[in-house]
Amino acid sequence: MRIVMKFGGTSVADAERIRHVAALVVSASAEHNVVPVVSAMDQVTEMLLDLADAAASGNSMQAEALLKAVRDKHLAAAYALGAQQAVTALLERLEGLVRGVLALEELTPRARDAIVAFGERLSCAMLAHVLGARAMDGREAGIVTDDHFGEADPLMDLSMYQVGQSLGPLLDAGERVVVTGFVAANQHGVTSTLGRGGSDYTATILGAALRADEIWIYSDVDGLMTADPRSVPDARLLARLSFAEAVEMGKFGAKSMHPRALEPAAAHGVPVRMRSTFKPEHPGTLISDKRAEGGAGAEGGRVSIVRCVPMLKNLAMVNIGGAAMIGRPGSASEVFAALAGQRVNVHMICQSVSEAGISLVVGGGQLDRAKGALEKTLRGVGSPRTIEVVPNVCVVAAVGSGMRGTRGVAARIFTSLARAGVNVIAIAQGSSEMSISIVVEASAGPLAVRAIHDEFSLGS
Amino acid sequence: MQVTLVGFGVVGRALAGQLRDQHALLERLTGGAVVLAGVCDTRGCAVAPRGLDIDALLAHKATGQSVGSFSSSTGGEGAIARGFDAGFGPAQFVAAQGRLAGDAGPRVVVESGPSDLKHPAPAVENLLAAMRSGLHAVSVNKAPLAVAMAALLEAAAHNRVQLRYSGTVGAGTPVLALARQAALGDRVLGVRAIINGTTNFILHRMATQDEAFDAALAEAVRLGYAEADPSNDIDGVDTAMKLVILANHLHDLRDGGHRPSYADARVQGIRGLSLALIREARARGKTIKLLGSIDVDGGLKVEPTEVDAGGPMDTPRNVNAVCLSLERCGEVTLVGRGAGGPETATAIVRDLVDVARVHRGG
Numbered sequence: 148m149r150i151v152m153k154f155g156g157t158s159v160a161d162a163e164r165i166r167h168v169a170a171l172v173v174s175a176s177a178e179h180n181v182v183p184v185v186s187a188m189d190q191v192t193e194m195l196l197d198l199a200d201a202a203a204s205g206n207s208m209q210a211e212a213l214l215k216a217v218r219d220k221h222l223a224a225a226y227a228l229g230a231q232q233a234v235t236a237l238l239e240r241l242e243g244l245v246r247g248v249l250a251l252e253e254l255t256p257r258a259r260d261a262i263v264a265f266g267e268r269l270s271c272a273m274l275a276h277v278l279g280a281r282a283m284d285g286r287e288a289g290i291v292t293d294d295h296f297g298e299a300d301p302l303m304d305l306s307m308y309q310v311g312q313s314l315g316p317l318l319d320a321g322e323r324v325v326v327t328g329f330v331a332a333n334q335h336g337v338t339s340t341l342g343r344g345g346s347d348y349t350a351t352i353l354g355a356a357l358r359a360d361e362i363w364i365y366s367d368v369d370g371l372m373t374a375d376p377r378s379v380p381d382a383r384l385l386a387r388l389s390f391a392e393a394v395e396m397g398k399f400g401a402k403s404m405h406p407r408a409l410e411p412a413a414a415h416g417v418p419v420r421m422r423s424t425f426k427p428e429h430p431g432t433l434i435s436d437k438r439a440e441g442g443a444g445a446e447g448g449r450v451s452i453v454r455c456v457p458m459l460k461n462l463a464m465v466n467i468g469g470a471a472m473i474g475r476p477g478s479a480s481e482v483f484a485a486l487a488g489q490r491v492n493v494h495m496i497c498q499s500v501s502e503a504g505i506s507l508v509v510g511g512g513q514l515d516r517a518k519g520a521l522e523k524t525l526r527g528v529g530s531p532r533t534i535e536v537v538p539n540v541c542v543v544a545a546v547g548s549g550m551r552g553t554r555g556v557a558a559r560i561f562t563s564l565a566r567a568g569v570n571v572i573a574i575a576q577g578s579s580e581m582s583i584s585i586v587v588e589a590s591a592g593p594l595a596v597r598a599i600h601d602e603f604s605l606g607s
Numbered sequence: 608m609q610v611t612l613v614g615f616g617v618v619g620r621a622l623a624g625q626l627r628d629q630h631a632l633l634e635r636l637t638g639g640a641v642v643l644a645g646v647c648d649t650r651g652c653a654v655a656p657r658g659l660d661i662d663a664l665l666a667h668k669a670t671g672q673s674v675g676s677f678s679s680s681t682g683g684e685g686a687i688a689r690g691f692d693a694g695f696g697p698a699q700f701v702a703a704q705g706r707l708a709g710d711a712g713p714r715v716v717v718e719s720g721p722s723d724l725k726h727p728a729p730a731v732e733n734l735l736a737a738m739r740s741g742l743h744a745v746s747v748n749k750a751p752l753a754v755a756m757a758a759l760l761e762a763a764a765h766n767r768v769q770l771r772y773s774g775t776v777g778a779g780t781p782v783l784a785l786a787r788q789a790a791l792g793d794r795v796l797g798v799r800a801i802i803n804g805t806t807n808f809i810l811h812r813m814a815t816q817d818e819a820f821d822a823a824l825a826e827a828v829r830l831g832y833a834e835a836d837p838s839n840d841i842d843g844v845d846t847a848m849k850l851v852i853l854a855n856h857l858h859d860l861r862d863g864g865h866r867p868s869y870a871d872a873r874v875q876g877i878r879g880l881s882l883a884l885i886r887e888a889r890a891r892g893k894t895i896k897l898l899g900s901i902d903v904d905g906g907l908k909v910e911p912t913e914v915d916a917g918g919p920m921d922t923p924r925n926v927n928a929v930c931l932s933l934e935r936c937g938e939v940t941l942v943g944r945g946a947g948g949p950e951t952a953t954a955i956v957r958d959l960v961d962v963a964r965v966h967r968g969g
Contacts, residue, residue: 304757305735305761308754308755308757308758334762335739
């Protein structure tokens, strides 16, 4: 089989773990044709972003300190691995860039990408050294993006072709490579980064382009769970999940993949396996189009409608009310334009058919900004409206493709919540019918998750 | 309009001649003078922002030399020439054409190299280099489109330039445009196409002269319908490349899925086809043609197939036919002459006029 193996930051956090990852690659290579993709060492991307900002603001002391921290961290690992030569050369180039930014006190998104990309370049160089493989960045691998530095979108068809051209022949010839995650380039070869989805996105693009049999995403967890085990002690690992379910989950959980990163794999039908670096023998969670035996949502012989119960914490709710909104076109547009203007990300929206109010869920940290923006805009137009906030809420969701077309799912969810004494503040269901989101008070979140989890017998 | 020509073989030289002969007409159709601003062959390139002296250039090429040694004294105003080396080849030449001084009209690169399916990457790179540099692209080379059509179309959209390729299928008859026009507003269920003149000549001759394959092939070579090495034609490769391009051109009018590429096509040619099969088909009122077909699921196939003798698909000699099965309008068959050097050059001119028209409009 041809396998793309992607290792996250914690998997390459130090020399010992890089050796461990190398051993995983070597052992997989005995059976498979392997393409390893690697993230920056844990914390390094953040350090590089801080470094770039410090340099841009002309804070040379802080920049020097951060540069030293980056250098020390990598040299420590590099000496242990015997990879100091490759790492030193990269560090010198990084230093040159930082000095340039310091001198100019200016940082374009393009320059920031050039600096941040060194995180992956450095980890890639070390893993490649241990493996005796060729280190390649995303540009050399053929991933082409647009010019939106910092959050670049791949030109997908072009990338598919170029990756096939650049990596295909190397792999066919049996050459070993390691590819940087997250890093790509625009069509003129200028370094860009993929933003959301990061290295996972690199892995799925390569997997799709190289017609891989599977894409293995390694992290520090065993796979995807039916719920957060901190809230639900008997939460179970999900052996299988459909792409649609994984995309739905990805909107909730940090432990899942970003929906954007799942796209290339789903479009080209390449299964994704989420697994743990620390338990390499464990098969993890397989995300694919193939339905588990026994029909939709089968899990270890059981068929379940709801597959998992993720929870999104640290949220706040904003209720906008007023009779003036009823039947008046443009009310909703004013609300969302005001929020977008302040770059507030809206997680969930509810409006009843009476049109007397709109309820929104936003990140807790964005509540003040959201409230301010709404007050300024809506009070200004003269029509009497109320803006009420409910801080400290969370969203609990029931996710499963088996919910589509199944009657009585909502009834079971709300009965279970009532039985547990959980007060439901707001509800939303998209027309995909693959998830129902419920807003509850923050303190009731874990209780709500357990109630739904138990109702659908998701535990072990 | 500045035209840069990559490849200076039969088609490229025919185009240069046509640009010279139709100068006034082209100026009227495109809204400005059309000049040959650059040309390259495999060994070198010649450039003149205000236009190369086409007569001198053709005379120079006729002596067997590369355009890279074209004399600057006779080449036209500001003409320069150079040979290619490891660091400067066709793709670098094309990219440099994007930085050429000149009028504000559209700039177009024409890829007219041979359709080499074994090594399509250099031609893909020429087209990408053109579009990256903000130049419109015209390709009569089928190979880059057959292997990377989706990528090339994406590059065109991303760079807001046009990619045209009407000369790749049918050439003398604008099969792609006509097929698309016929299918607009309808839904394409399937396509069957005779789009290779050489094999059709051979099969027609076998059927009408009762000649064996080898004899018919020899006659095709003698008359110039087939090349000295006819493999690309008789093994179905040329038909398959054209079929992939046709399928992509109709992609949004079919129930598509992915844009297909050459790797998705099942290809069987007519090499060594037995005369007995054709005789036997004839006895049943049928004849055998090399058909490229797109089925309702988007599957691409090239293989010798029986069609009704005397029906619309029973075309003589090198005449092409494309039969569209449409959901509402039923079967629509387009019949017309295929390609040769002059026909293909004319197709390029057609594309150049279209580029100018859309460029002005947008």
